[in-house]
Amino acid sequence: MLLYRFPPGSRVPEVLLGHMGGPMWQRRDVGAWSIPKGGYTEEDAFAAALREFQEEVGVPVPAEHFVDLGEVQQSGGKYVRAWAAEGDLDPARAVSNTFEVEWPPGSGRRQPFPEFDRVAWFSPEEAMAKIVTAQATFVERLLAALT
Numbered sequence: 001m002l003l004y005r006f007p008p009g010s011r012v013p014e015v016l017l018g019h020m021g022g023p024m025w026q027r028r029d030v031g032a033w034s035i036p037k038g039g040y041t042e043e044d045a046f047a048a049a050l051r052e053f054q055e056e057v058g059v060p061v062p063a064e065h066f067v068d069l070g071e072v073q074q075s076g077g078k079y080v081r082a083w084a085a086e087g088d089l090d091p092a093r094a095v096s097n098t099f100e101v102e103w104p105p106g107s108g109r110r111q112p113f114p115e116f117d118r119v120a121w122f123s124p125e126e127a128m129a130k131i132v133t134a135q136a137t138f139v140e141r142l143l144a145a146l147t
Contacts, residue, residue: 001053001061002035002069002084002138005121013146015127015139016089018056018116021096023103025117033130035138036116037080045081056115058095062087069141074134082135084142094119 003016017033019025025032036056040048046066053061063085071081096114103111124143128136 001037001049002082002142003053003061003063003087003089004084004142005086005088012123013086013142014121014123015142016057016091016119016121017127017131018094018096018119021114021117022099022101023113030130031132033122033127034116034132035080035082035135037082046083049081049083055097057089057119059089059093061085062089067142067145069138069145072134072137074132080135082138084138084145091119091121 004013005016006013016036018036019029020032020034036053038048038052038055043051050061066083066085069082069084071079073079094116096116098112098114100110100112102109103113122130124139127139131139
């Protein structure tokens with residue numbers, strides 16, 4: 001789900017992205033941001049997008065109207081389908097679900113980490129510089145849909 005908003009007095013939208021959590025992403029910025037998304041099997045793709053947004057951001061999608069942005073394939077082979085929605089939220093109130101990973105590697109200790117350690121609003125240019133490469137297409141498609 002690609003949430004967007006128009007800052008007061010601006011005709012250029014901002015988009016909400018999440019910084020991927022966990023020790024692998026801790027010191028990275030470029031390519032370490034993503035739209036809220038996740039996997040699904042038999043669940044409807046749109047229902048999964050709504051669920052994943054709530055799990056990763058901590059609140060339901062604050063919107064009622066959605067635009068299908070299609071699908072992209074990420075470099076690792078994973079397909080991602082996204083929708084855009086206009087809405088607003090305070091990033092400081094975002095609380096992500098967690099996942100567990102063995103850390104440090106080989107220690108035998110499993111530790112929890114948030115899926116997103118923070119979320120933030122970005123201009124389209126900033127977003128395309130920070131987001132996972134394949135997902136930049138969603139920002140481009142959003143801008144095309146808004147014109």
